[in-house]
Amino acid sequence: xxxxxxxxxxxxxxxxxxxxxxxxxxxxxxxxxxxxxxxxxxxxxxxxxxxxxxxxxxxxxxxxxxxxxxxxxxxxxxxxxxxxxxxxxxxxxxxxxxxxxxxxxxxxxxxxxxxxxxxxxxxxxxxxxxxxxxxxxxxxxxxxxxxxxxxxxxxxxxxxxxxxxxxxxxxxxxxxxxxxxxxxxxxxxxxxxxxxxxxxxxxxxxxxxxxxxxxxxxxxxxxxxxxxxxxxxxxxxxxxxxxxxxxxxxxxxxxxxxxxxxxxxxxxxxxxxxxxxxxxxxxxxxxxxxxxxxxxxxxxxxxxxxxxxxxxxxxxxxxxxxxxxxxxxxxxxxxxxxxxxxxxxxxxxxxxxxxxxxxxxxxxxxxxxxxxxxxxxxxxxxxxxxxxxxxxxxxxxxxxxxxxxxxxxxxxxxxxxxxxxxxxxxxxxxxxxxxxxxxxxxxxxxxxxxxxxxxxxxxxxxxxxxxxxxxxxxxxxxxxxxxxxxxxxxxxxxxxxxxxxxxxxxxxxxxxxxxxxxxxxxxxxxxxxxxxxxxxxxxxxxxxxxxxxxxxxxxxxxxxxxxxxxxxxxxxxxxxxxxxxxxxxxxxxxxxxxxxxxxxxxxxxxxxxxxxxxxxxxxxxxxxxxxxxxxxxxxxxxxxxxxxxxxxxxxxxxxxxxxxxxxxxxxxxxxxxxxxxxxxxxxxxxxxxxxxxxxxxxxxxxxxxxxxxxxxxxxxxxxxxxxxxxxxx
Ligand SMILES: Nc1ncnc2c1ncn2[C@@H]1O[C@H](COP(=O)(O)OP(=O)(O)OP(=O)(O)O)[C@@H](O)[C@H]1O
Numbered sequence: 112x113x114x115x116x117x118x119x120x121x122x123x124x125x126x127x128x129x130x131x132x133x134x135x136x137x138x139x140x141x142x143x144x145x146x147x148x149x150x151x152x153x154x155x156x157x158x159x160x161x162x163x164x165x166x167x168x169x170x171x172x173x174x175x176x177x178x179x180x181x182x183x184x185x186x187x188x189x190x191x192x193x194x195x196x197x198x199x200x201x202x203x204x205x206x207x208x209x210x211x212x213x214x215x216x217x218x219x220x221x222x223x224x225x226x227x228x229x230x231x232x233x234x235x236x237x238x239x240x241x242x243x244x245x246x247x248x249x250x251x252x253x254x255x256x257x258x259x260x261x262x263x264x265x266x267x268x269x270x271x272x273x274x275x276x277x278x279x280x281x282x283x284x285x286x287x288x289x290x291x292x293x294x295x296x297x298x299x300x301x302x303x304x305x306x307x308x309x310x311x312x313x314x315x316x317x318x319x320x321x322x323x324x325x326x327x328x329x330x331x332x333x334x335x336x337x338x339x340x341x342x343x344x345x346x347x348x349x350x351x352x353x354x355x356x357x358x359x360x361x362x363x364x365x366x367x368x369x370x371x372x373x374x375x376x377x378x379x380x381x382x383x384x385x386x387x388x389x390x391x392x393x394x395x396x397x398x399x400x401x402x403x404x405x406x407x408x409x410x411x412x413x414x415x416x417x418x419x420x421x422x423x424x425x426x427x428x429x430x431x432x433x434x435x436x437x438x439x440x441x442x443x444x445x446x447x448x449x450x451x452x453x454x455x456x457x458x459x460x461x462x463x464x465x466x467x468x469x470x471x472x473x474x475x476x477x478x479x480x481x482x483x484x485x486x487x488x489x490x491x492x493x494x495x496x497x498x499x500x501x502x503x504x505x506x507x508x509x510x511x512x513x514x515x516x517x518x519x520x521x522x523x524x525x526x527x528x529x530x531x532x533x534x535x536x537x538x539x540x541x542x543x544x545x546x547x548x549x550x551x552x553x554x555x556x557x558x559x560x561x562x563x564x565x566x567x568x569x570x571x572x573x574x575x576x577x578x579x580x581x582x583x584x585x586x587x588x589x590x591x592x593x594x595x596x597x598x599x600x601x602x603x604x605x606x607x608x609x610x611x612x613x614x615x616x617x618x619x620x621x622x623x624x625x626x627x628x629x630x631x632x633x634x635x636x637x638x639x640x641x642x643x644x645x646x647x648x649x650x651x652x653x654x655x656x657x658x659x660x661x662x663x664x665x666x667x668x669x670x671x672x673x674x675x676x677x678x679x680x681x682x683x684x685x686x687x688x689x690x691x692x693x694x695x696x697x698x699x700x701x702x703x704x705x706x707x708x709x710x711x712x713x714x715x716x717x718x719x720x721x722x723x724x725x726x727x728x729x730x731x732x733x734x735x736x737x738x739x740x741x742x743x744x745x746x747x748x749x750x751x752x753x754x755x756x757x758x759x760x761x762x763x764x765x766x767x768x769x770x771x772x773x774x775x776x777x778x779x780x781x782x783x784x785x786x787x788x789x790x791x792x793x794x795x796x797x798x799x800x801x802x803x804x805x806x807x808x809x810x811x812x813x814x815x816x817x818x819x820x821x822x823x824x825x826x827x828x829x830x831x832x833x834x835x836x837x838x839x840x
Pocket of ligand 1: 576607608610
């Protein structure tokens with residue numbers, strides 16, 4: 112605790128220092144602002160002139176001030192953000208250290224909660240600013256180009272007014288032509304700088320998109336398996352694709368438009384005050400209404416866009432589910448119901464979009480009407496000033512052009528507000544996912560050189576996060592000694608695979624301990640662990656890469672393996688031979704370089720299973736977890752793979768689940784698991800003699816095997832969920 116206190120107090124001191132610097136910068140920029148405002152008011156009200164800045168210099172002073180203000184604001188914001196982050200990081204580091212110090216898994220929960228608190232402190236906007244700040248130099252260049260372009264925009268009405276005066280009120284051909292040339296040059300400069308600003312912002316947009324997606328993907332990879340049980344894949348892909356694009360595109364685009372409009376508005380205001388303070392004040396009549404309108408509409412739109420994103424994600428889940436299992440959809444002629452489900456979700460999405468459209472329509476109408484009213488009032492009052500000789504006609508034209516420019520800037524700002532609200536709505540969801548702290552605490556880093564391979568479950572209770580009310584394991588205790596082969600048998604749904612998942616630390620037990628060599632499974636380094644404990648599951652998944660790389664999955668240099676510890680091609684081949692996969696791989700023209708296709712779809716189920724066995728064997732593990740590893744093999748392949756597994760079983764600690772009792776009858780011990788509890792433990796002979804559930808299962812299989820007919824086989828497999836007994840039993 113004292114360690115945390117000193118860390119925090121150091122960070123607080125640093126934060127205070129940064130805060131002081133930031134306050135100073137703000138004070139300077141505000142002072143500058145006040146000076147300019149006072150100048151504008153004095154000139155407008157009393158006609159009094161200060162020696163400097165003179166009206167001619169006012170535009171240039173405004174530009175310098177504005178540029179300095181933007182740069183200083185960004186700098187101080189960045190300083191503040193870094194300090195705040197450092198403070199939060201200090202807290203999080205402490206939480207992580209605390210977690211590492213705790214060895215008991217149940218105690219880790221509290222620390223994980225502390226991490227969650229730390230992460231929660233970062234709001235959506237702060238995090239987005241943080242992600243954008245990596246491109247600060249580019250953004251500054253874009254702002255600079257934008258500021259120059261805005262000055263050009265403000266000068267165009269000014270020169271237009273002058274040209275009208277030189278052409279009609281106070282004719283002067285020389286000045287007229289000179290001003291025309293100036294106008295063309297200013298327009299040219301303005302377009303060039305507008306292009307530069309847009310280009311830089313587009314680059315920033317692309318970079319932000321990549322950054323947000325990477326962060327989100329990192330966060331998803333760190334989540335525990337239970338999270339994916341409880342979250343739709345469609346929702347996740349929606350966040351990863353549509354939402355991240357909305358966030359990055361909208362935020363950069365709107366930031367671009369907002370800065371352009373703000374700069375433009377500020378520039379134009381300086382010129383407007385200079386031209387006529389009375390008319391400027393009239394222009395401001397509508398501003399409180401516009402601000403109120405933007406606020407109300409922005410909040411409504413933000414909520415609405417969150418709902419739109421949710422509905423879109425729901426529709427995506429339906430499509431995703433159907434597209435990823437097209438064979439099942441077609442086999443059951445479920446196209447119509449699938450289409451109906453998708454359409455229903457889209458309908459809900461469309462209703463929300465309609466609401467969005469209505470809200471936008473009302474907002475756009477009001478936002479267009481207000482400036483037009485102000486225009487009419489300005490023309491009325493400005494016309495009277497011209498008639499009274501208190502203003503030139505050219506100046507009034509300039510003023511009207513300024514006003515239009517100001518209106519378009521405010522309108523653009525209003526649009527930015529609504530788009531940003533939508534982007535922040537989408538961002539909320541993306542950031543929520545990025546910030547999610549996994550419920551399974553981060554694994555440890557223990558990588559002992561000696562590992563005997565003793566697996567132990569002590570009084571384990573377990574429920575899946577997706578179905579917390581259903582207790583899947585109830586006080587299960589089990590010990591598998593080094594070199595021992597333990598088989599789990601029992602009826603379907605009894606909890607056998609769940610035991611394997613807990614040993615793999617895919618989930619945490621709600622009570623009790625899962626130990627490897629006497630230590631909690633969570634304290635080991637995951638890379639080390641996956642080499643010592645290898646799993647062959649019921650439904651192995653292959654990826655769209657070569658056979659060799661599929662066997663090496665998780666063991667390549669990209670996975671953090673030292674070049675020397677990546678298994679050699681010979682080792683890959685040896686593992687494939689042991690798994691009876693080498694012969695069919697060699698038959699393919701490209702051999703080990705053959706691409707397996709997406710999810711291994713170009714490879715048969717039996718071949719997939721053998722590649723998965725090779726994948727486990729290439730790790731040379733101490734503990735093998737075989738969850739129905741031979742279930743998809745034909746009789747010939749099974750015999751060969753079984754022989755290989757039998758050989759391996761002599762050298763490893765093995766936990767095997769198999770419905771084919773021939774696989775398990777030679778095990779050192781057989782554990783009968785039913786209804787989430789260990790019902791009996793013993794050798795094949797002892798359990799047969801005891802005459803319990805195991806003897807029952809064996810009898811059923813024998814009966815099925817003897818009957819031989821397909822009808823009786825079906826009856827046996829469906830009643831006890833067992834495969835027909837192998838002739839070897
Ligand atoms: N991811 C999950 N989320 C929620 N419940 C689950 C999940 N996986 C399994 N279950 C439930 O947990 C219980 C035990 O399942 P488990 O897969 O451990 O049984 P099993 O004995 O291995 O069955 P089988 O022999 O059919 O593979 C079942 O009721 C199952 O429906």
